[in-house]
Amino acid sequence: MMINRKIAPEVLPIEKLRITEPELIKEDGDFxxxxxxxxxxxxxxxxxxxxxxxxxxxxxxxxxxxxxLFLGTSNRKEEDIENEFDLLGSFxxxxxxxxxxxxxxxxxxxxxxxxxxIALEVISNNKIxxxxxxxxxxxxxxxxxVNQEKVSVKARNLFINKLYTSTHLEKTIxxxxxxxxxxxxxxxxxxxxxxxxxxxxxxxxxxxxEQLQELSNHLKPLVCNTKKDTSIIYKHNAGKFHEIKEEAVxxxxxxxxxxxxxxxxxxxxxxxxxxxxxxxxxxxxMSTLREEKGLTYGVGSGVAQSEDxxxxxxxxxxxxxxxxxxxxxxxxxxxxxxSELVSDEEIEKVKNYLVGNLLKNSDGPFAQMSKxxxxxxxxxDLTYYDxxxxxxxxxxxxxxxxxxxxxxxxxDLLICSVG
Amino acid sequence: xxxxxxxxxxxxxxxxHHFDKTTPMVVVNTTYxxxxxxxSPERTGFAHLFEHLMFGGSKNxxxxxxxxxxxxxxxxxxxxxxxxxxxxxLPKENVETALWLESDRMLSxxxxxxxxxVQRNVVIEEFKQRYLNQPYGDVWMELRKLIYKKHPYQWAxxxxxxxxxxxxxMEDVKSFFFxxxxxxxxxxxIAGNISLDETKQKVEKWYSDIPFxxxxxxxxxxxxxxxxxxxxxxxxxxxxxxxxxxxxMPGKMKNSYAEMDLISDILGRGKSSRLYNILKxxxxxxxxxxxxxxxxxxxxxxxxxxFLSDGVSFExxxxxxxxxINKLKNELLPSKELLxxxxxxxxxxxxxxxxxxxKALELSTNELIxxxxxxxxxxxxxxxxxxxxxxDAVKHYLTRNNCSRLLVKSxxxxx
Numbered sequence: 001m002m003i004n005r006k007i008a009p010e011v012l013p014i015e016k017l018r019i020t021e022p023e024l025i026k027e028d029g030d031f032x033x034x035x036x037x038x039x040x041x042x043x044x045x046x047x048x049x050x051x052x053x054x055x056x057x058x059x060x061x062x063x064x065x066x067x068x069l070f071l072g073t074s075n076r077k078e079e080d081i082e083n084e085f086d087l088l089g090s091f092x093x094x095x096x097x098x099x100x101x102x103x104x105x106x107x108x109x110x111x112x113x114x115x116x117x118i119a120l121e122v123i124s125n126n127k128i129x130x131x132x133x134x135x136x137x138x139x140x141x142x143x144x145x146v147n148q149e150k151v152s153v154k155a156r157n158l159f160i161n162k163l164y165t166s167t168h169l170e171k172t173i174x175x176x177x178x179x180x181x182x183x184x185x186x187x188x189x190x191x192x193x194x195x196x197x198x199x200x201x202x203x204x205x206x207x208x209x210e211q212l213q214e215l216s217n218h219l220k221p222l223v224c225n226t227k228k229d230t231s232i233i234y235k236h237n238a239g240k241f242h243e244i245k246e247e248a249v250x251x252x253x254x255x256x257x258x259x260x261x262x263x264x265x266x267x268x269x270x271x272x273x274x275x276x277x278x279x280x281x282x283x284x285x286m287s288t289l290r291e292e293k294g295l296t297y298g299v300g301s302g303v304a305q306s307e308d309x310x311x312x313x314x315x316x317x318x319x320x321x322x323x324x325x326x327x328x329x330x331x332x333x334x335x336x337x338x339s340e341l342v343s344d345e346e347i348e349k350v351k352n353y354l355v356g357n358l359l360k361n362s363d364g365p366f367a368q369m370s371k372x373x374x375x376x377x378x379x380x381d382l383t384y385y386d387x388x389x390x391x392x393x394x395x396x397x398x399x400x401x402x403x404x405x406x407x408x409x410x411x412d413l414l415i416c417s418v419g
Numbered sequence: 420x421x422x423x424x425x426x427x428x429x430x431x432x433x434x435x436h437h438f439d440k441t442t443p444m445v446v447v448n449t450t451y452x453x454x455x456x457x458x459s460p461e462r463t464g465f466a467h468l469f470e471h472l473m474f475g476g477s478k479n480x481x482x483x484x485x486x487x488x489x490x491x492x493x494x495x496x497x498x499x500x501x502x503x504x505x506x507x508x509l510p511k512e513n514v515e516t517a518l519w520l521e522s523d524r525m526l527s528x529x530x531x532x533x534x535x536x537v538q539r540n541v542v543i544e545e546f547k548q549r550y551l552n553q554p555y556g557d558v559w560m561e562l563r564k565l566i567y568k569k570h571p572y573q574w575a576x577x578x579x580x581x582x583x584x585x586x587x588x589m590e591d592v593k594s595f596f597f598x599x600x601x602x603x604x605x606x607x608x609i610a611g612n613i614s615l616d617e618t619k620q621k622v623e624k625w626y627s628d629i630p631f632x633x634x635x636x637x638x639x640x641x642x643x644x645x646x647x648x649x650x651x652x653x654x655x656x657x658x659x660x661x662x663x664x665x666x667x668m669p670g671k672m673k674n675s676y677a678e679m680d681l682i683s684d685i686l687g688r689g690k691s692s693r694l695y696n697i698l699k700x701x702x703x704x705x706x707x708x709x710x711x712x713x714x715x716x717x718x719x720x721x722x723x724x725x726f727l728s729d730g731v732s733f734e735x736x737x738x739x740x741x742x743x744i745n746k747l748k749n750e751l752l753p754s755k756e757l758l759x760x761x762x763x764x765x766x767x768x769x770x771x772x773x774x775x776x777x778k779a780l781e782l783s784t785n786e787l788i789x790x791x792x793x794x795x796x797x798x799x800x801x802x803x804x805x806x807x808x809x810x811d812a813v814k815h816y817l818t819r820n821n822c823s824r825l826l827v828k829s830x831x832x833x834x
Contacts, residue, residue, distance in 0.1 A: 280488065
C-alpha cells in the first residue's frame with residue numbers, strides 16, 4: 001500500500017465519555033459510603049475521608065495526626081500493626097488536604113475482609129505510643145531539612161504564605177514547630193477528629209453484599225454525620241516577593257492568584273485557558289520557556305481546588321541567570337492571550353487534547369471513582385463533565401481572550417521566586 | 420494472565436499485541452534496544468539527549484506533539500542504562516495517528532540545528548534540576564564510578580558531565596541514530612481495544628517501508644568480578660549524613676534475581692522490614708532506611724541506603740547492618756516472613772496490571788530481555804523462592820568482598 005507520510009491520518013470522532021456512577025451504599029447526614037463494583041480485577045481500594053483537613057486546623061497538626069494513625073492502639077504495638085498489614089499483602093497511605101485527612105488501603109480481593117477489619121480496628125482504637133511518636137517527629141524533621149534545600153519547596157511555601165495572608169492558612173510548617181508538638185495534643189486531635197470524624201468512604205473492588213454489610217458495621221463507630229463549618233475569608237493578595245538562595249543553580253518561580261473552584265460558572269472556560277497557557281506539553285509556556293528558549297526542564301500551570309476556594313498557579317524552575325527573563329516571558333505570554341485571538345487551529349488542538357485527556361483520566365474503576373468524588377465533594381454530580389466537555393466544544397477565541405483579560409491581569413497576580 | 424500475540428515484519432520489527440476491551444484508550448509503545456550502556460565514554464548522556472531529539476521533528480513531520488494532541492493523545496519517553504522507551508496513549512479510534520508519528524521518526528529524524536540547540540539546553544537544565552541542584556542529587560554518579568571500573572554502567576543516564584552534552588554535534592547525533600535506531604532493533608507493543616487483524620494491517624501499512632539497518636553490534640566491556648570491599652567518602656552541603664551499600668547481583672530475571680529482590684524486601688521494604696525494625700524503630704540510629712534492587716539488565720545491584728540520625732556514627736550503623744545480614748546467614752527465614760513478602764509482591768503485581776500502559780511496558784521489557792512469557796511466569800518464579808534459596812543467595816552475594824560503600828558526610832555537621 002502506498003502511503004503518504006506527509007499527510008496526517010484523519011482524526012476520527014472519539015467515544016463518548018462514560019463514567020459509571022458508584023452505588024451509594026449508606027448515607028447518614030453528611031456521611032456517605034460509595035461502592036464501585038469491578039469484576040475484572042483482583043484488587044480493591046478503600047478510601048476513608050476524615051473531617052481533619054488543615055482548613056480547620058494547623059497544617060502541622062493535621063499532618064502529624066495523619067502520620068500517627070498507625071502508631072499504636074490500646075492493645076497493639078506499632079510494629080505489630082505494620083507486620084499485620086504486610087502479612088496480608090496490603091498497602092496503606094495517608095494524605096492531607098485542606099478539606100480532608102484521608103487514609104487509603106489497597107490489597108487483593110481475597111484478603112479484603114481481614115484487611116478492612118484490622119484497618120478500622122486500628123483507627124478506632126488508636127493510642128499513640130510515645131516512643132514511636134518521638135521517632136516520627138525525628139524523621140519528619142530530617143525530611144523537612146532535606147526539603148528546605150529544594151528551591152521548588154521554598155518557592156511553594158513562599159507562594160502559599162503570600163496567597164493566604166491574613167488567614168490561618170498562611171502559616172507553613174517551620175522546623176521549630178516540630179519541637180513544640182506534643183503527643184498528648186495529637187492524641188486529643190485524633191480522638192476528636194478521626195474517631196468520630198469519618199465523613200466519606202469509597203470502595204472499589206469485587207465484594208459480596210455480606211462483605212459490604214460487614215464493612216458498614218465496622219465503619220459505624222467512626223461516622224460523623226455533620227461536617228464542621230468553615231468561615232475563612234479568602235483575600236485577594238498580589239505582589240512580587242523574592243527569597244535568595246545563594247548556592248542554587250536554578251530559581252523556582254510561582255506565579256498565580258486566588259481564583260475559584262469548579263463550582264464557578266467561569267471555571268470550564270478558565271480551564272481551557274489554563275491548558276492553553278501552561279496545562280499540557282504543547283502549551284504556550286512550554287513552547288516558549290522550554291522548546292524555544294531552553295530555559296527550563298518543565299513549566300506547568302493549574303488550578304488547585306478545595307470545597308470552598310481555588311487558586312491558579314504557574315510553576316517552574318529556570319536557569320538562575322535567566323530568572324528575570326523567564327518572568328518577562330510569562331508576562332508576555334499572558335499579555336498575548338489578552339490582546340491576540342487564538343487561532344481556530346490551536347483551539348481545536350487544545351480541545352481535542354482535553355477531550356482525549358479526560359477520557360484517559362477516567363479510564364478504569366479507580367480513575368472513575370476519583371472523577372466521581374472530585375465533583376461529589378463540591379456538591380456536583382457527573383453531569384458536570386458533560387457541561388465541561390460542551391464548553392470545550394463550543395469555546396470561541398473571543399471568549400478565551402475575555403477570560404484572560406478578566407482573570408490574569410498582571411497587577412492581580414502574585415509573583416514569588418526563590419533562587 | 421496477560422494474553423498476547425507476537426509477530427515480526429520482514430524488516431525485523433517485532434510487534435506485540437495485547438487485547439483489552441475494558442479501555443477506550445490504546446497504547447502504542449516503542450522500545451529501542453539502546454541505552455546509556457551503549458555510549459562511548461567520551462560522549463555520555465547521549466542516549467538520553469537523543470530521546471529528547473526524537474521529539475524535534477522527523478523526516479516528514481515537523482512537530483511530533485501537536486498532531487498527537489490533536490488526536491486526543493499524550494506521550495512520554497524515558498531512557499535507562501539499558502533501553503530507550505517511547506509511549507503514546509490515545510483514544511483507540513486514532514491509533515493510526517500514533518503509528519504514523521512513531522514510524523516516521525523510526526524512518527528518520529529531521530536533524531535540525533535548532534532542535535539540537537534547544538534540546539541541549541533543556542537537557543542541561545534537567546541535569547541541574549534533578550542532579551546538581553538537589554540534595555544528594557549526584558550520589559548515584561559517585562556510586563556508579565565506585566562499583567564499575569570497566570563496564571559502561573559506570574556513568575548515569577543523564578551523563579558523566581555537562582560538557583559531554585554541551586559538546587554534542589550534529590554529526591554525533593546522526594551517527595547515533597543510524598547506529599541504533601532501526602526496526603530490527605525495536606519492539607512495538609500495541610495494547611487496547613484493537614483486534615489483532617487491525618493491528619497487523621495498520622502496522623504493515625506504516626512500518627513495512629522502513630529499511631532494515633545494520634545496527635552496532637553490542638560488545639560491552641565486562642566488569643571483572645569484585646573481590647574486595649570498596650569505600651568512598653564524599654562531603655556535601657546536605658542536612659543529614661547518608662550511606663549507600665551496593666552489592667553486585669545477577670541481571671533482571673536471571674538466576675537468583677527473584678531471591679535477591681525478595682531479600683531486599685525482607686531487609687528494607689516498608690515498616691515491618693528487618694532493617695527498619697532494628698535500625699530505626701529499636702535503635703533510632705537512622706531516620707530513614709531502604710533496601711531495593713535496581714533491575715538493571717546486564718548485571719544488577721542490591722542497595723541498602725539511608726540517613727543517619729543526629730549524633731549517630733557511620734560505624735554504629737554499619738555494624739547493625741552487617742549484624743542483620745549475618746542473621747540471615749545463620750538461620751533460615753521463618754516461613755511466615757517469606758509469605759509476608761510474597762503477599763506484598765502479589766498485591767503489587769495485581770495493581771501493576773490494572774492499566775494498559777504498565778501492561779504494555781511489561782510485555783515490551785520482557786521481550787527485550789528475551790523472555791516475553793515472563794509476564795505470566797514471573798509470579799511462579801517468585802512463589803518458587805524458598806527459605807533455602809534465600810539462604811544460599813544471601814551467603815553468596817551479601818558478602819563484604821562483594822560490597823561497595825559510599826558515605827555522604829554532611830559538611831554542615833560540626834559534631
